[in-house]
Structure formats: C-alpha cells, structure tokens
Amino acid sequence: MLVAGDPKSNVPQHAWMPLSSGQTAKPRLLVMGLRRSGKSSILNVVFNKMSPNETLFLESTSIMSRNDILSFLDFQLWDFPGNLELGDSTVDPGLLFQQCGALVFVIDAQDEYIGALRRLYEVIILAHRLNSTITFEVFIHKIDGLSDEHKIDTQRDIYQRLHDELAESNVHDVHLSFHLTSIYDHSIFEAFSKVIQKLIPQLPTLENLLNMLCSNTNVEKVFLFDTASKIYIATDSSPVDMQSYELCSDMIDVVMDISSIYARTQHAKATPSGYLSLQPPSTNGGSSNGRAQASSNAAVLEAAANGMARDPGLAIVEDDESHATIRLNNGQALYLRQVNQHLVLVSLLRDDSFERQGLIHYNFGCISEALNMVLMPESPATAAPHQLHI
Numbered sequence: 001m002l003v004a005g006d007p008k009s010n011v012p013q014h015a016w017m018p019l020s021s022g023q024t025a026k027p028r029l030l031v032m033g034l035r036r037s038g039k040s041s042i043l044n045v046v047f048n049k050m051s052p053n054e055t056l057f058l059e060s061t062s063i064m065s066r067n068d069i070l071s072f073l074d075f076q077l078w079d080f081p082g083n084l085e086l087g088d089s090t091v092d093p094g095l096l097f098q099q100c101g102a103l104v105f106v107i108d109a110q111d112e113y114i115g116a117l118r119r120l121y122e123v124i125i126l127a128h129r130l131n132s133t134i135t136f137e138v139f140i141h142k143i144d145g146l147s148d149e150h151k152i153d154t155q156r157d158i159y160q161r162l163h164d165e166l167a168e169s170n171v172h173d174v175h176l177s178f179h180l181t182s183i184y185d186h187s188i189f190e191a192f193s194k195v196i197q198k199l200i201p202q203l204p205t206l207e208n209l210l211n212m213l214c215s216n217t218n219v220e221k222v223f224l225f226d227t228a229s230k231i232y233i234a235t236d237s238s239p240v241d242m243q244s245y246e247l248c249s250d251m252i253d254v255v256m257d258i259s260s261i262y263a264r265t266q267h268a269k270a271t272p273s274g275y276l277s278l279q280p281p282s283t284n285g286g287s288s289n290g291r292a293q294a295s296s297n298a299a300v301l302e303a304a305a306n307g308m309a310r311d312p313g314l315a316i317v318e319d320d321e322s323h324a325t326i327r328l329n330n331g332q333a334l335y336l337r338q339v340n341q342h343l344v345l346v347s348l349l350r351d352d353s354f355e356r357q358g359l360i361h362y363n364f365g366c367i368s369e370a371l372n373m374v375l376m377p378e379s380p381a382t383a384a385p386h387q388l389h390i
C-alpha cells in the first residue's frame with residue numbers, strides 16, 4: 001500500500017492522499033463500487049466542495065486513497081478504486097474491513113447494475129465475515145437521470161435481488177441500508193448525513209437536546225450541521241422534509257458569503273480535506289466601521305436563502321456566540337447559531353417567535369454549551385450549561 005500524506009501539508013484542496021501501511025486507528029468509512037460509478041465525485045463534492053460539473057473532468061482512480069476528515073468527528077475516508085479486485089495481492093481484506101465503521105457501496109443507477117450487485121454481494125460476504133459490525137450503505141446513485149417511478153422500481157429491484165442472494169447464502173444479520181443519491185442535488189448530503197450519524201455514539205443525547213430546544217423555543221425544525229461539509233450530524237425527532245433541510249443547508253452558504261465580506265478578523269484557510277481552520281485574529285485586521293459587527297453579532301438578513309455561491313476559504317462566523325437570522329417572506333425565519341469551530345445549529349421557526357428574541361438567543365446558547373459538553377467533554381470551555389427558559 002502507498003504512503004499517507006500529511007493532512008497539514010500544502011496539497012491542492014481536491015487532492016486525495018494515498019494510503020500508508022502505518023495507519024492510525026481512526027474510525028474508517030470505506031467507499032466502494034464499480035469503475036465510473038461516481039465514488040470520487042461523491043467524496044469530492046461532499047468533502048472538498050467541488051462543484052458537481054467539475055466531476056466530469058475527474059480521472060479514474062487507480063490506487064486506493066484516503067482522506068483524513070479533520071472535523072468534530074475524527075475519521076478517515078477510503079476511496080477503493082473500481083478497477084481493483086478484492087482478491088488482488090495488494091489488497092489486505094483484514095486491514096480494509098476490520099476497523100471499518102461503514103461501507104458505502106455506490107451503484108450507478110443509470111447503467112446496467114447486475115455486475116455491481118454481484119460485486120456488492122461478494123464484498124458483503126467477505127466484509128461481514130471479518131467484521132460483523134460494519135453497516136453497509138448502498139448508494140443507488142446518479143438518480144438525477146431517472147423518473148420518480150424508475151427510481152422506486154430500481155431501488156425495489158436492487159433490494160430484492162440482494163436480499164434473495166443473501167438469504168440463499170444464509171446471511172441474515174447484515175446491517176444494510178439503501179439511499180437514492182445524486183451529486184446534483186441535496187440527496188448526497190442527506191445520505192452522507194445518515195451514514196455519519198450511525199458512527200456517532202452520542203447521537204441519542206444530541207437528539208434529546210435538540211428536542212428540548214424545539215419544545216422550549218417554538219422551533220419547528222433544527223439541524224446540527226458540520227459547517228464545512230454541510231452534513232447534518234443530528235436533528236430533532238420530527239420528520240425531515242427535504243425543503244426545510246435545503247433551506248437550512250443553504251443558509252450556511254448565505255452566512256458564509258456574508259461573513260466573507262463583513263467578518264472582522266478571522267479568515268480561514270481550507271485544509272487539504274477541504275475543512276476550515278480558523279486563524280487567530282490579527283491585531284489590525286477587519287473593517288473599522290460598524291458594518292463589521294454585522295456577522296459576529298446579530299446579522300439580520302432580509303435575503304432569499306437560495307442560489308448563493310459558497311466560498312470554502314472563509315470562516316462562517318467569528319466566535320462561538322455568533323448567530324444570524326434570515327426572515328423569509330412566508331412568515332418563517334431561519335436562525336443560525338455557531339456551536340464551535342466545526343458545528344452550527346440551523347433552525348426553522350415562525351417569524352413571530354422573534355418577539356422574544358432574547359429568549360431565543362439564550363436558549364440556543366444553553367444548547368450550544370450542552371452540545372459542546374457532550375461532544376467535547378474534556379474541553380475547558382465546556383462548563384456546566386445553564387437551564388433552558390420557556
């Protein structure tokens with residue numbers, strides 16, 4: 001196997017690191033699938049902020065590569081090239097599967113998928129034998145080219161064939177999930193969110209905290225997002241509807257754009273994995289006029305939350321108390337609150353809830369503290385949280 005790159009080295013943003021034999025024991029997420037199924041495109045769009053159109057120019061991956069995700073969740077993404085066979089002498093199935101938390105298998109739904117199913121079946125049998133805790137996440141991918149009816153039929157057919165084959169081989173206790181995905185809409189972020197959530201042991205506690213926030217603050221929906229990838233790592237227990245998710249996710253882009261103009265001091269530079277690292281404030285940095293305060297204090301933006309460009313090179317806001325509000329023209333509002341360097345809370349609530357704005361700020365502050373305590377209990381910044389007010 002090949003040598004891992006230093007995540008802090010000065011590599012281009014879209015570069016993926018080859019593998020080394022001296023891996024650290026981070027939780028691992030393995031991405032597999034046949035050639036040209038869309039693996040590298042997915043990883044680059046979600047974790048490197050590549051635009052979907054740019055993926056047309058991606059070259060075929062010929063060697064296994066890994067990307068260290070420097071986020072709230074410290075994990076490794078491994079991209080297993082489609083041309084490599086499991087029986088290849090360079091592949092060590094023990095190394096590959098034993099530390100693997102989740103295995104994402106990408107199937108090109110626009111292509112003939114019988115070959116992909118055969119490969120998936122082989123992978124499941126081998127991986128499950130070596131590590132029965134792996135969750136298998138099947139991405140039925142490139143659904144942008146399919147009608148709604150065709151999508152459902154494809155998913156049903158893939159599920160049935162795989163289920164029958166596994167049952168015939170007497171393999172029953174496999175954790176298997178299916179997701180319909182495309183890099184051309186939010187479905188790929190939604191699917192990755194669900195995959196990552198299964199790797200977070202504190203998920204039930206995070207969900208409880210978000211439920212408390214909703215019931216005490218009249219919040220209709222709240223998501224805890226990883227800022228850089230826009231994967232949501234938790235949400236309250238009300239059902240996720242795609243429109244609310246898209247609005248909340250787009251708000252991160254809007255606030256990033258506004259921050260890129262008005263943020264006072266903290267410019268961030270993208271790490272090789274596409275993640276943001278904040279630089280310390282410069283002594284004379286930033287705008288001297290009052291506009292500079294807008295992004296770090298209450299930025300009230302009467303803006304449509306759609307179609308804004310994103311800028312991966314800038315921090316979203318500047319401190320852990322930063323927040324922003326966008327009032328929509330349908331009586332709803334979006335409220336964003338930074339939790340820490342990697343995470344933000346984005347919520348959808350009724351506009352009239354802002355009559356008690358102080359309460360909203362206070363309660364979001366309490367939940368942010370509690371979230372930090374749950375996710376980073378050793379951090380000195382996480383003192384005991386205050387009580388929620390109703």
Ligand SMILES: Nc1nc2c(ncn2[C@@H]2O[C@H](COP(=O)(O)OP(=O)(O)OP(=O)(O)O)[C@@H](O)[C@H]2O)c(=O)[nH]1
Binds near residue numbers: 035062081
């Ligand atoms: N229509 C559509 N095309 C996609 C999607 N995702 C990826 N593609 C295209 O599929 C082609 C192959 O994508 P890659 O990401 O290179 O595929 P890969 O699985 O990494 O291929 P190997 O490196 O050969 O294993 C590219 O032209 C992408 O633009 C999608 O969601 N929809």
